[in-house]
Amino acid sequence: MPDESPGGAPGAVPGAGSAKLIIVDDHPSVTESITLRLLDAGFAVLPPVTDVEDIDWALAPDVAICDLRLLPGLSWGGAIRHLSSHGCRVLAMSGVATPEQVLDAIEQGARGFVEKTSVPAEFVSAVAAVVEGHHHVSARLAGYVLEDVRRRPLADGELGPVELGVVRAFAQGDSAAEAARRAGLPEAELHALLARVFEVVRRRRRDRRYRLTTREREVVRLVGHLGMTRHEAARELRVSEDRVSDLLAGVRDKYVACHPGESRNLAPLSAAIRWANELGILP
Incomplete structure (x- = not known):
């Protein structure tokens, strides 16, 4: 996770330079701002694109930070699948996506969701988690998961009290470290737990979509x-x-x-x- 300098600005992320990132967004001001945040954190950032079909795969990006509401070529769901099929991990982002669109992005394989308006430290932390092969749960995403569970009750064995407690902690604004402490879990176990939560979310939505x-x-x-x-x-x-x-x-x-x-x-x-x-x- 990134160090924070005074004022909450993210510092360098250990090992960040070993991963290549690409931003998929059609607003130059957005891509410029995000690129500067990530460069300041030590990440290697490739030139941004406005469509996943414009990516030069010879550059081998490791992680794509992808706006959910653009993607003029493929549908955004197809775009996430397209990115994943090339071995590229996806962090979804948006400022206006609906709960269903965010959860659908998780279903299609995104490893997390972050708002474009997130403070730099949170944005960099989200990217760092995905770069490290983990998942990122923002307060907004956690809230959407809990609302989905409320509206469509869980089946036996899907998510237990510990998993739900961790999701509630994220919904309250806890960081990953804080959520792990609250649950009494080592960090490695928290990552495994989040992987299970994401898989349950994906399976529940697939089962409902393809009933x-x-x-x-x-x-x-x-x-x-x-x-x-x-x-x-x-x-x-x-x-x-x-x-x-x-x-x-x-x-x-x-x-x-x-x-x-x-x-x-x-x-x-x-x-x-x-x-x-x-x-x-x-x-």
């Missing part, structure tokens, strides 16, 4: 559980075989989206069988 429709569940039951052929399922549902194939393709796409690392070449029938087993679909 099977009633028709898709029927196809999973018939084909994945009962072992019917497409022809038999089409006759049972009184639709065409092409419609059953389309439904199975949708089932496969949702399965892959909900299971990061799963091959996009997964056969639709295999996806239907796996969904049937995971969801406990009965005859």
Whole structure:
């Protein structure tokens, strides 16, 4: 974490120069201000871009600080996935993003969220956490997570009292060190806990976004559980075989989206069988 000089300005971050950062934003005044903050902290900052598709990957940026509300080419969700696919860690930033947009950014793989208006010390601390391979939880992000939990209660085993206590500490404005002390955790355990929190947030949002429709569940039951052929399922549902194939393709796409690392070449029938087993679909 950065040292702070009098007045709250961040000092140099140990090891900062070993990571290359790139800023994705279309406001020159913003990129100039952020670049100066990061250079003062000792980071190596590449020339900013206004679109992730403009990044020269030969420069091998390690971390991208990405505005959620611009991205004229890819959608911002696609942009985060694009950055991650190149091995680039993402810190999302915005001054106007909605709670859903911020949480969606986490779902797509961002390792944290920071407001553009954050004081320099907080901004640099957020970047330092992501550079070190950890996660950053701002008070605003923590508040969004807690509100999401309030509106959509947790399932058994998702987040326990310790995890929720840490998120509440961040929501109250605690730093990572303060949250760790409050929870009685060593710093390494705090980082592992935050990784679990982010994974739960991502899984909950993926599951909700890619929940099977009633028709898709029927196809999973018939084909994945009962072992019917497409022809038999089409006759049972009184639709065409092409419609059953389309439904199975949708089932496969949702399965892959909900299971990061799963091959996009997964056969639709295999996806239907796996969904049937995971969801406990009965005859």
